[in-house]
Amino acid sequence: MLNVTELRSGIVFKEDSNLYQVIVYEHIKMGRGSGNIKVKVRNLRTGAVVEKSFITGARVDDTSVDKKNCQFLYSDGQTFNFMDNATFEQYGIPVNIVGDQAKFLKEGMMVQVVMVEEEALGIELPMSLIYTVTETGPEEKGNTVSNVFKDATLDNGLAVKVPMYMKQGEKIKVDTRSGEYIERVK
Numbered sequence: 001m002l003n004v005t006e007l008r009s010g011i012v013f014k015e016d017s018n019l020y021q022v023i024v025y026e027h028i029k030m031g032r033g034s035g036n037i038k039v040k041v042r043n044l045r046t047g048a049v050v051e052k053s054f055i056t057g058a059r060v061d062d063t064s065v066d067k068k069n070c071q072f073l074y075s076d077g078q079t080f081n082f083m084d085n086a087t088f089e090q091y092g093i094p095v096n097i098v099g100d101q102a103k104f105l106k107e108g109m110m111v112q113v114v115m116v117e118e119e120a121l122g123i124e125l126p127m128s129l130i131y132t133v134t135e136t137g138p139e140e141k142g143n144t145v146s147n148v149f150k151d152a153t154l155d156n157g158l159a160v161k162v163p164m165y166m167k168q169g170e171k172i173k174v175d176t177r178s179g180e181y182i183e184r185v186k
Contacts, residue, residue: 002062004037004054014061019044019116044121047096066115072105082113091120101125104176106156125176130185131155132171139167
């Protein structure tokens with residue numbers, strides 16, 4: 001059993017036969033009485049995000065989470081398919097569970113597949129990934145007094161804002177949490 005005050009972002013727990021991953025943790029204490037713990041959690045089986053509230057001292061079932069390094073193979077429209085390079089075992093994860101992370105995937109890239117009780121229930125991407133700019137407006141010099149950006153399309157189809165001096169064929173680093181341009185890669 002896990003005390004709710006130990007819940008932090010990324011921790012997985014079990015409640016009513018559902019598996020939840022904590023997204024946001026907040027401890028609230030108002031005046032007298034016990035404090036409240038509010039967490040925003042994602043149901044790992046359905047992908048739904050809900051808020052839960054607990055009284056300080058409450059307990060939830062702890063569950064063990066394994067992470068396997070896997071290669072993204074392909075998407076058939078309903079599932080994303082990954083392969084463990086060590087055992088060649090394949091895992092299918094539904095589109096609604098992968099959610100917004102799908103826009104960062106490209107064939108052959110390595111990700112961590114979140115496993116709970118031998119069931120693939122999600123993926124974890126690195127903090128940043130490198131992509132090639134395939135389409136953007138003309139390169140412009142100047143405009144350096146303020147941060148001026150233009151639209152660009154990357155090799156995986158992702159659309160981001162890049163600085164005016166970027167041109168087609170250059171490699172850039174993108175933050176996978178926000179989807180924003182970080183820096184140019186040499």
